Amino acid sequence: MLFNSFQFLIFFPIVVLIYFLLPHKYRWFELLVASCLFYCAFIPGYLLILIVTIFIDYFAGILIEESTDKRRKLFLTVSIISNLLLLGFFKYYNFFIDNLNFISQSLFNHQLQHLNIILPIGLSFHTFQAMSYVIEVYRGKQKAERNFGIYSLYILFFPQLVAGPIERPQNMLHQFYEKKSFDTHRLITGLQQIGWGLFKKVVVADQLNIYINSIYDRWEVNSGVTLIFATYCFAFQIYCDFSGYSDIAQGSAHILGFKLMDNFHLPYFSKSITEFWRRWHISLSTWLKDYLYISLGGNRSGKWNTYRNLLITMLLGGLWHGASWNFVIWGLLNGIYLSIEKMTGIKNHSQRYGKLLNVFFTFNLISLTWIFFRASSFHQAWGILKNILDVNDFWVLRIQDTGIFAGMIFGLVVLLLVEYLLLRKEGAQQYFSERPILQSCFWIAGLITLIVLFGVSEGDQFIYFQF
């Protein structure tokens, strides 16, 4: 079920209503059933895969807690390997076969068959969330959850089930036990955040998507400024698509009385790549830092090992996004940026030229990586890079449909004004929670009107669902 669908518009109020009407002891069960229904709305069969991982990690958590020494490590390894095997099978099997075929074709003239499977929605997210649980239990920072239903809900909780934020057990599990009562102020704050998330998705991201598709799908005949502008647009599309999803997730959870972690904090206002990764997809970057970078040794074993660890972390972070060499290159580029910043001690790219230039420089470096993220193949990404540098027709900017172009520029202007002027200092939830009721009403009515007038009603699903 998509957040930007009518189904969700009906589903969510019913869930909220039943949740607050039920006695506290039954509420977790209602949320669990609702979450299963939410997930089944995509492909019901894939719920079984989730249940398998839930079983493995639930028992692994208990066994790790009850065991000592080597057996603890054994159960942790079994749990992590089974999670990664499942992820590897569904997400990377065909990619692996592609690469194997590339080699075997040239050596033995033999091709292996692909598997005709669809990636379960949000598999990478809930696999990482499950792994976070067993690792935290192993590290002794989290007690193993004995209630199977509550543990299942930790993985299946519908607001963050398919595209995060990738939560930590310390933040979520205790919340399922806390008694929550209906709070109008929380409802108003949550609705404002949901409205803002929807605006970012259906007005900004989906309009940008139409323009970007028209340029990237015909990249061979486009060049220079057109491709640069389309890439800038993609930077905002992916931001609005994903942070819009996170806003809706946070807002929905907030109405139910749950606090999800912040996933974005105005990343394009960053003055360096290091700062960008502290503001972009925070739940993934902290996951990678805590469980991968630090496990590899972090910055504790010399500077060259630090650079190596950064490269490995970002490379695997890239691969997490998708089974394609483009994502590997995307991750590698980010790893190289971070290593260079570490090497040179850069916190801001240039103190001399002021904040604005730093922001601009960082934005361009990140936009360069988005070419690999958006392109459908390495060949396309490379072709786009070459065409950008083509001096013929460099200054030609293709507008395509004037109505869509004007609509997306309008959406971007509203986005930047609101984020810079209103949300920069406090963050969305904090800002919305402090508004007087009349102002909140104007805000929601304004957003509804903008969504009705400019929203793309047949928009695509959220980009990050495919991960």
Place this chain on the structure above:
Amino acid sequence: MKKFWKFVTLVILLTSLTDWGLGTLFDHWYPKIKTGQTGGKINYYLNKTLVPSLVIVGNSRALYQVIPDSLHAQSFNLSHAGMSQVFQTGLLSILKDAHKMPSVILLHLEPEEFTFDDNGNDIQNLKYYYGKNKLVTQYISEISIFESSKYVFHLYRYNGRVFTFLKNLVQSTYLFKEYNGYEVIPATIKDSINTIYSANNVGDIKNENLNERQISYLLEFIRLCSESKTKVICFTSPLYRQPKRINLITSKLNSILKSKGVHYIDFIQNPIEGLQRNPSLWKDAYHLNHNGARIESSILGLQIKELL
């Protein structure tokens, strides 16, 4: 709970007021637009005091390729780029309601479209007529079970087209008066290269089975014409490179049209001499440029003359 109801009431009140205020303003402006694909061309046609004898409807391959003056003294090209049969049927229903039906309608059929299993989304381009025209309202409601609920907001009729609509309002002079609705694609020196390049990307037909829903739109079109005693002639423009098996689709279309007594001029089965060997007459593999359009229109004109 008092705060909750106060909040709900205020949001509904503010949203309704904005919807009503802006909706009324846009409703006042909309009929004044006389140009553009977002309704202006239809307004221009509906405001014509003299109804043309012959009207051409279809997609871009009718809009850019059929010159009305080559067909009949009083004809008008009411084609809209990118629009499939559901749009054409909805449009015809609007003309019928406005008593602006011509004596003859020349309907362009895009064969491959009749095999698509889509939900008739192109009718959304006539969303201004939701609630005003019965058939348009019905087709929009059929898109999905939730589609009608979007029209709770009066403003939804202008969804996605506000800026185009305002731009066309400011420069609301009909741009293509000279050609009676036909839009010119001037020939350029790059045309041959573009055509050969895009011809390489022409894929094969994946499915030659006609889709029932698409055919029902066509049959409804014919029914509306017969109700208004308007003669309908169907045609399909030529292609620079024909996808394999496309002729199977036009044959099926031909038998359906034959059973309804409608004549079908099929330039796929009966290509126009010389067009397919000359890439300089095309803009790309699907569209003729102005030079090519002149050839197609003159041949189409000759064939129609025999039928009228």
